[in-house]
Amino acid sequence: MDELPIGRRVAYWRGRRKMSQQVFADRLGKSKSWVDKVERGVRRLDKFSVVYDIADVLQVDVQLLLGKEVERKPETQNCIDQVEVEEIRAALERYDQMSAFFQAVPHSPPIAEMRKAVSHAWLTYQHAKYGALARALPKLLRDAQAADSAHANSDEAPAAAHLLGQVYQIASSALRKVGEHELSWLAADRSIAVSQRAGDQLLAGLASYRVGSALLALGRVRPSLEVNVNIANRLAPGPERARGEQLSVYGMLLLNGAMSAARIGDSATVRDLLSGAEQASIELGGDFNHYWTSFGPTNVQLHRCATAVELGDGRLAVEAHERMNKEGFNAMLPERRAHHYLDIARGYTQIGDVERAGEMLLEGDRLAPSEIRCRPLAHEVLSDVLRRTRGTPPAPIAELAEQMGVGV
Structure with missing residues (x-):
């Protein structure tokens, strides 16, 4: 540009x-x-x-x-800035698969090398290192697209498509975090098509989960609910014991559907979907990270809190938070825990306890700064805390607000 x-x-x-x-x-x-x-x-x-x-x-x-290179400020190093968003957009706008019909792909990283890079990107996301992820994503997208094109007619085609489907999902999740919802939807939608070529129903199911998340962020709540529930029904475990991976993807679709139902105030559907996810987590037998889902009983508890917040019942969310299995919670990856602290901060604001809301934001910031400092939602919550605090806000909150550029 x-x-x-x-x-x-x-x-x-x-x-x-x-x-x-x-x-x-x-x-x-x-x-x-x-x-x-x-x-x-x-x-x-x-x-x-x-x-x-x-x-x-x-x-x-x-x-x-002015068309000049943007100087990255120190405080944006751990977030996704506008330059990086545009670089990710440019990578998504490439259509190397079409070019491969007419000429050979000039360079393609080995599948084994790509597999390591994709696993590292997932871990970077789950540790909420969004700045580092954003700087790696454009090249990772280009490499994954090139590998997918280069191996289109080889025995490695399903593996290459699988990796590209994962990269699209990582990009979708990261972009949604920073408010780039349309771009998040595009990446998730791309993942559905690629996952089908990979021949992996669970990867396609998880791509549907990402689409549902992007639609929810865009305010398209009913389509979000429908896509989550419809695909969950197709992946529902049968009479035989389901694989852990299937239970995890199925459970996450139900949890995402519960969030959509909560957004429209459908508490009955929220209860049904949470109950189904809880049953899947019991059958799973613990917390696992199959298909990078972090699904299990603890994640179900987190979503009980999050759906209560979406329903406007902050007290129920806080009570569920206080009953949570602390050992399971502390074992979860940083992104999930910091995300939960942000949800509970919202719950405390709903019941008027802005002091505790501020403490939850600080807990999330200590654990995974990018999850608090990079997300527009966290800025809104902190602004609300500052506005409703009587007198001078506590020094740690004032310092966090200054670092995030949030005023009263």
Whole structure:
């Protein structure tokens, strides 16, 4: 995008922010005609003060509008910044599979090497190292796409497709964390098609889980509920003892469906889906990380809390949190635990206990800073805590707010 005129860049980012020309003009204090002329290149932007105003309204770094390399600030090193999002987008926009029909793929990493890289990316995500993951994802996407294309007609085709399906899912999950929901949906949707080529129903089921998560983040709640429940029904264990992997993917689809049902206030469906997931976790016999799901009894407990928060019942969420199996919780990976602390912080705000809400945010930040500092939802919760705190906020909360750039 560096070669585009500045007006085109303004139009691009305005579109990304889903602003009409009129809304954008109103926020700038300009006319719609002025905006239209700027975007078409008829009117020049020759005042830096105006460029800075535009960057502020669009919430982008001014260097992006000027077509220059953005200097990464120290505090963004552990998050996914705008430059990295655009690099991931560019990798998703590649269609190497089509090119492979016409000419040989020039380079493809060995499958064994790709397998190690994908496993490392999963662990990076589950330890909430989002900045490191974002810097690795563009190359990982390109390599996985190249491997998938290079092995399309070989015995390694299913393995290569499986790895690419996983990479799309990692990208989808990471992008959803930082609010890039449309891009998250695209990556998840890609994973469904690739997973089918891999011939793995469970990987396809987990791709459906990612689609459901992206749809929920986009506010498409009923489609999210439907895709989770429909695919869970297809993967439901039969009379014979199911594999641990099948129980894990099935259980996660039910838990995701419960979150969707909670969003629309359907408490009966929430109870049914949580009950089904709990039964699957009992049959599984413990907490496991099959297919990178972290599914088991503890994750079911976490979702009991999370669905209560979505239903607006903060007290029930807090009570469930206090009854939680601490040993199982402490054994979970950092992303899951920090995510839970964010959910419980929301629960405490619902019952008016902003002091405890702040403590939960601090716990999450100590455990996995990126899960708190990089997520728009955490910024909203912290802003709410600050606004409702009487007097001066505690020093640790004030320091966290300063580091996150959150004001009252």
